[in-house]
Amino acid sequence: MSDGEIEISYRLRCPEAGLAARAEALLLEQTVELPRSALRTAFVRGHIVGRIVSLGPAGEGEHRLVVAQPAATSAMDPAQLLNVVFGNSSLQPDVELEDLRVPPALARAIGGPRFGSAGLRALAGAEGRALTASAIKPMGLSAGEAGRLCRTLARAGIDFVKDDHGLADHAFCPFEDRVRACLAATLEAAETTGRRAVYVPNLVGTPSTVLRQAALARDLGVRAVMVSPMLLGLPFLAELAATLGLPILAHPSFGGAQRIQPAALLGRLFPLYGADAVIFPNSGGRFSYGPAVCSAIAEALRRPAAPLLPALPVPAGGIRAENAAEVLRVYGADAMLLVGGSLLEAADEAALLGRCRGFVEAVRAVAC
Amino acid sequence: MSDGEIEISYRLRCPEAGLAARAEALLLEQTVELPRSALRTAFVRGHIVGRIVSLGPAGEGEHRLVVAQPAATSAMDPAQLLNVVFGNSSLQPDVELEDLRVPPALARAIGGPRFGSAGLRALAGAEGRALTASAIKPMGLSAGEAGRLCRTLARAGIDFVKDDHGLADHAFCPFEDRVRACLAATLEAAETTGRRAVYVPNLVGTPSTVLRQAALARDLGVRAVMVSPMLLGLPFLAELAATLGLPILAHPSFGGAQRIQPAALLGRLFPLYGADAVIFPNSGGRFSYGPAVCSAIAEALRRPAAPLLPALPVPAGGIRAENAAEVLRVYGADAMLLVGGSLLEAADEAALLGRCRGFVEAVRAVAC
Numbered sequence: 195m196s197d198g199e200i201e202i203s204y205r206l207r208c209p210e211a212g213l214a215a216r217a218e219a220l221l222l223e224q225t226v227e228l229p230r231s232a233l234r235t236a237f238v239r240g241h242i243v244g245r246i247v248s249l250g251p252a253g254e255g256e257h258r259l260v261v262a263q264p265a266a267t268s269a270m271d272p273a274q275l276l277n278v279v280f281g282n283s284s285l286q287p288d289v290e291l292e293d294l295r296v297p298p299a300l301a302r303a304i305g306g307p308r309f310g311s312a313g314l315r316a317l318a319g320a321e322g323r324a325l326t327a328s329a330i331k332p333m334g335l336s337a338g339e340a341g342r343l344c345r346t347l348a349r350a351g352i353d354f355v356k357d358d359h360g361l362a363d364h365a366f367c368p369f370e371d372r373v374r375a376c377l378a379a380t381l382e383a384a385e386t387t388g389r390r391a392v393y394v395p396n397l398v399g400t401p402s403t404v405l406r407q408a409a410l411a412r413d414l415g416v417r418a419v420m421v422s423p424m425l426l427g428l429p430f431l432a433e434l435a436a437t438l439g440l441p442i443l444a445h446p447s448f449g450g451a452q453r454i455q456p457a458a459l460l461g462r463l464f465p466l467y468g469a470d471a472v473i474f475p476n477s478g479g480r481f482s483y484g485p486a487v488c489s490a491i492a493e494a495l496r497r498p499a500a501p502l503l504p505a506l507p508v509p510a511g512g513i514r515a516e517n518a519a520e521v522l523r524v525y526g527a528d529a530m531l532l533v534g535g536s537l538l539e540a541a542d543e544a545a546l547l548g549r550c551r552g553f554v555e556a557v558r559a560v561a562c
Numbered sequence: 563m564s565d566g567e568i569e570i571s572y573r574l575r576c577p578e579a580g581l582a583a584r585a586e587a588l589l590l591e592q593t594v595e596l597p598r599s600a601l602r603t604a605f606v607r608g609h610i611v612g613r614i615v616s617l618g619p620a621g622e623g624e625h626r627l628v629v630a631q632p633a634a635t636s637a638m639d640p641a642q643l644l645n646v647v648f649g650n651s652s653l654q655p656d657v658e659l660e661d662l663r664v665p666p667a668l669a670r671a672i673g674g675p676r677f678g679s680a681g682l683r684a685l686a687g688a689e690g691r692a693l694t695a696s697a698i699k700p701m702g703l704s705a706g707e708a709g710r711l712c713r714t715l716a717r718a719g720i721d722f723v724k725d726d727h728g729l730a731d732h733a734f735c736p737f738e739d740r741v742r743a744c745l746a747a748t749l750e751a752a753e754t755t756g757r758r759a760v761y762v763p764n765l766v767g768t769p770s771t772v773l774r775q776a777a778l779a780r781d782l783g784v785r786a787v788m789v790s791p792m793l794l795g796l797p798f799l800a801e802l803a804a805t806l807g808l809p810i811l812a813h814p815s816f817g818g819a820q821r822i823q824p825a826a827l828l829g830r831l832f833p834l835y836g837a838d839a840v841i842f843p844n845s846g847g848r849f850s851y852g853p854a855v856c857s858a859i860a861e862a863l864r865r866p867a868a869p870l871l872p873a874l875p876v877p878a879g880g881i882r883a884e885n886a887a888e889v890l891r892v893y894g895a896d897a898m899l900l901v902g903g904s905l906l907e908a909a910d911e912a913a914l915l916g917r918c919r920g921f922v923e924a925v926r927a928v929a930c
Contacts, residue, residue, distance in 0.1 A: 226700030227726060232907045237734070238702030267701060269730035273766045273793045277728055281793065281815035285843055285879075287850045332594030333635060334606030358595060360645055362637035366605070398641045400801035401769040425641045425649065427795020433768035447649035475653055482655045511653075539600045 199262040200300065201247065202279055203293040205455075206257045217249050217259050220289060223282050225267050242267060258292065265296070270303040272432035272467060280454065291454040294462055298501050305432050307470040309441040310503030311496070311528060314471055317392050317417055317441065318353040324527050326351075326557050327508065328550065329534035330376070331358035337367050341375025346543055348383035348391035350550030354530065355380065356420050357396035359445040369395070369407055373414050394443055396420045401430050408438055416440065418470075424449030428467045435468025443508065444469035456487050461494025464505075471506035473532060476521065479512025485524070492525055508532050515553035522560045531557060567630040568668065569615065570647055571661040573823075574625045585617050585627050588657060591650050593635050610635060626660065633664070638671040640800035640835060661826050664834065666869050673800050675838040677809040678871030679864070679896060682839055685760050685785055685809065686721040692895050694719075694925050695876065696918065697902035698744070699726035705735050709743025714911055716751035716759035718918030722898065723748065724788050725764035727813040737763070737775055741782050762811055764788045769798050776806055784808065786838075792817030796835045803836025811876065812837035824855050829862025832873075839874035841900060844889065847880025853892070860893055876900050883921035890928045899925060 208216045218230075225242055226233060233239050244263035252258035268275040280291045296304070307313075318325050328347045330340050340361075347355045355376070363369040376393040384390040397407045397419050404426060411419060420443040423431040435442055444464045454463075456474065464472045472495055477485045492507035510532035513521055518531055525531075533553055540546035576584045586598075593610055594601060601607050612631035620626035636643040648659045664672070675681075686693050696715045698708050708729075715723045723744070731737040744761040752758040765775045765787050772794060779787060788811040791799040803810055812832045824842065832840045840863055845853045860875035878900035881889055886899055893899075901921055908914035 225728060226702065227728060228700045228903050228906060232903065233700060235700075235702060235707065237704075238700055241734070242700065242702035266733065267728075269732045271730055271767050271771065273768065273771075273790075274728075274730040276793050276816055277730070277766065277790070281727065281790070284792075284816050285814060285850065332596045332601060332603075332606055332610065334594065334603060334610035336605075339603065359649065360593060360595060360635075360642075362639055362642040362645070364637045365634065366609075398645065399639050400641065400797040401795075402801060403639065403641075422641075422645070422649070425644050425795070425797065427769075427793070427798055429768040429793070430795055430798060433770060446653060448644055448652050482653065535596050535600065538596060 198265045198297060199244070200265055200268060200275070200278065200297070201260060201262050201295040202291070204259045204261070204283070205252055205290040205292050206259050207255055207288045208257070213249065213257060216288075217246055220259065220283055221246060221261050224278050225263060227282065265300050268300060270300060272304050273429040275300070275304065276428060291458050293455070293458050295499055296466065301466060301499070301502055304466050305435050305468050306498070306502035307465050307468060307505045308435055308503075309470045311471070311506040312503070313441050314418070314506050314530070319389060320353060322527060323560065324522055324525065324557050325353045325506070325530035326554055327354040327356060327530050327532040328352050328537055329356055329358050329532065330361065331534060331538065333358060333360045333364070335367060337371035337375045340367060340372050341379045344376040344393060345379035345383050346547050347537075347550055348380045349386055350547055351387055351389070351554040352391055352550055354392045354394055354418070356394035356443065356532075358534070359396055359398070359420065359422050359447050361396050362398045363403070363407070370410060373411055373416060377415055392417050394418045394420050396445075398422065398425065401426070401433070404430070404434065408434065412438075412440060418443060420445055422447035422449070423464055423467060423469065428463060431467045431469065441470040442468055443471045443473060445473050446475070456483055457490035457494050461491040465495055465498060465502060469505055471508050471530060473508040473510050475511035476509035476513050489524070492529065496528060506530055510534070515549055515556070518553055518556040519560055522557065566633045566665060567612070568633055568636060568643070568646065568665070569628060569630050569663040570659070572627045572629070572651070573620055573658040573660050574627050575623055575656045576625070581617065581625060584656075585614055588627065588651055589614060589629050592646050593631060595650065633668050636668060638668060640672050641797040643668070643672065644796060658823060659826050660823050662830055663867055669834060669867070669870055672834050673803050673836050674866070674870035675833050675836060675873045676803055676871075677838045679839070679874040680871070681809050682786070682874050682898070687757060688721060690895065691928065692890055692893065692925050693721045693874070693898035694922055695722040695724060695898050695900040696720050696905055697724055697726050697900065698729065699902060699906065701726060701728045701732070703735060705739035705743045708735060708740050709747045712744040712761060713747035713751050714915050715905075715918055716748045717754055718915055719755055719757070719922040720759055720918055722760045722762055722786070724762035724811065724900075726902070727764055727766070727788065727790050727815050729764050730766045731771070731775070738778060741779055741784060745783055760785050762786045762788050764813075766790065766793065769794070769801070772798070772802065776802065780806075780808060786811060788813055790815035790817075791832055791835060791837065796831060799835045799837065809838040810836060811839045811841060813841050814843070824851055825858035825862050829859040833863060833866060833870060837873055839876050839898060841876040841878050843879035844877035844881050857892070860897065864896060874898055878902070883917055883924070886921055886924040887928055890925065
């Protein structure tokens with residue numbers, strides 16, 4: 195890959211016969227959107243049109259096409275980069291985005307994780323083991339109820355207590371009230387545990403709403419936030435990460451049904467656009483990813499191309515507290531385990547505290 | 563549909579046997595994300611959990627599930643509404659979003675088209691016929707070259723001359739220079755034609771970049787803009803439409819591969835979030851939509867539920883100038899025909915002008 199090129203890998207489902215023409219059409223669709231014969235300017239032909247790096251078989255009726263597009267086509271802009279990578283081609287049902295690599299200068303321009311795994315681990319003050327996380331839910335709890343649940347989870351020793359991604363600035367649980375209640379709860383719990391859990395509020399809304407929530411959260415003492423990049427727009431994640439000054443957990447809401455391989459969307463694009471940790475549906479839960487996909491996501495997050503910092507994999511979605519050790523055998527210590535519903539099924543607060551402590555101890559017991 | 567409910571229609575691919583349980587799980591996944599047995603608060607059970615409106619067959623192995631979610635779950639917020647409609651369920655491969663209806667108060671809160679079809683038609687000063695549009699491309703033209711192309715298209719009498727969606731603030735064609743050149747070009751062409759074409763610049767970038775571009779464009783005299791809502795984020799479209807004061811054309815870039823039916827995404831969500839006109843791939847072109855899908859998109863745009871204004875369908879993507887009359891037989895006069903590449907294949911400027919005039923005359927000749 196030349197330093198001035200974006201390398202993009204697609205899977206194509208098309209007959210062998212028309213393959214070369216299909217690859218050429220895809221290459222051109224993403225930038226000039228015209229056939230080569232209609233390109234009348236030398237600059238366009240020489241500096242805008244990319245090149246085919248390789249084209250070969252990739253299993254039953256599928257082909258892997260790797261193209262290199264000039265980095266300048268991205269205008270070094272987060273939204274325009276997506277346009278070049280998978281803008282119009284997302285409308286063509288025979289194409290799937292498989293992977294991408296951007297040159298270091300472009301990666302720096304988009305931004306990448308500002309804190310990464312190491313920053314999150316430092317926040318938790320935990321070494322040599324996986325981190326633990328749980329969720330405040332269901333939607334419909336009042337701010338006071340959210341705070342009490344947060345206190346119980348924090349008292350059990352869970353490292354990160356995050357809002358469910360569906361908690362917004364609802365009339366029945368206003369954002370500011372919830373953040374105040376949950377921060378107070380982690381402080382109160384720390385008197386017992388000697389260690390303060392990190393409360394992670396969910397920011398959701400239009401950009402101006404989210405920026406207001408972010409400023410308020412920071413002022414109140416929040417140390418990390420969560421957003422759903424596919425709801426808010428990946429370019430806005432890049433803008434938020436550039437100014438926020440706090441680690442960002444990214445949630446996959448509204449992002450699953452794209453014809454983009456999960457390892458490319460969650461493992462490459464989310465951290466490139468600024469996520470420090472990425473929540474993804476673990477295999478075997480109520481979502482659709484298999485073990486190989488989950489491993490590929492974790493691997494992509496942990497080993498980004500320079501100059502990006504490693505980001506933290508956060509398997510979630512139907513993990514049961516009892517299975518924590520089993521999940522850790524897959525991911526090892528360089529992960530955050532997010533267990534929500536399985537803990538919240540407890541019949542009352544005492545049972546919840548017990549289940550959460552069991553989860554925390556199971557994670558600590560696994561030497562990594 | 564109760565006035566306080568969002569009605570959402572999904573297609574489910576699952577065996578008849580587990581259908582009722584699958585529907586219940588989907589209903590709960592979108593708000594409380596917990597099984598009913600774990601809901602311990604009367605308010606949550608009574609005011610947050612939605613209801614199943616209907617569940618019935620929808621063709622080979624498929625079922626149509628219609629649910630009603632309390633409007634309050636959306637927090638009247640553009641991003642949170644998407645969360646409730648298709649957040650986590652987008653991660654489940656057996657679900658497709660088919661349609662949605664929001665109550666009037668929520669539609670007003672999100673915003674809808676501010677100008678709609680009527681506003682765009684008034685801009686063009688054209689009645690009783692379809693509107694015409696073409697595109698400035700390929701990426702790589704200088705601002706001066708873009709201006710000259712714009713002048714030719716405008717001299718031919720084309721109503722709307724838009725940037726290609728891939729034209730960003732590139733070093734080789736800066737946004738401000740391009741906008742100035744194209745506006746000057748439409749003014750110059752108007753001296754010949756007696757009618758000024760509407761130049762539509764493409765706004766692309768993070769929210770702050772796009773807001774800067776929008777303000778600059780307005781200051782320079784731009785009368786309509788284009789954005790790609792799935793690149794920028796639908797919630798940002800809502801925010802932009804609320805303050806822009808100009809009609810917005812929406813481009814489908816990065817939006818095709820969602821597991822959302824095109825009529826729901828382009829026909830319902832784009833206008834709800836503020837698009838006045840929606841560009842979509844016409845059937846028979848180089849994209850994938852069939853005639854029924856295209857008709858459903860056009861119908862949804864033209865006949866929104868109150869209080870939304872009708873928005874303008876803009877079929878595009880491989881329409882040839884020669885086929886304009888044929889395409890108009892499908893869409894009638896209440897549409898804007900966007901023809902790009904087929905015009906730009908002309909060998910030189912004189913040929914381009916001739917082709918464009920042919921296109922304009924073909925559209926005017928069709929009495930609607």
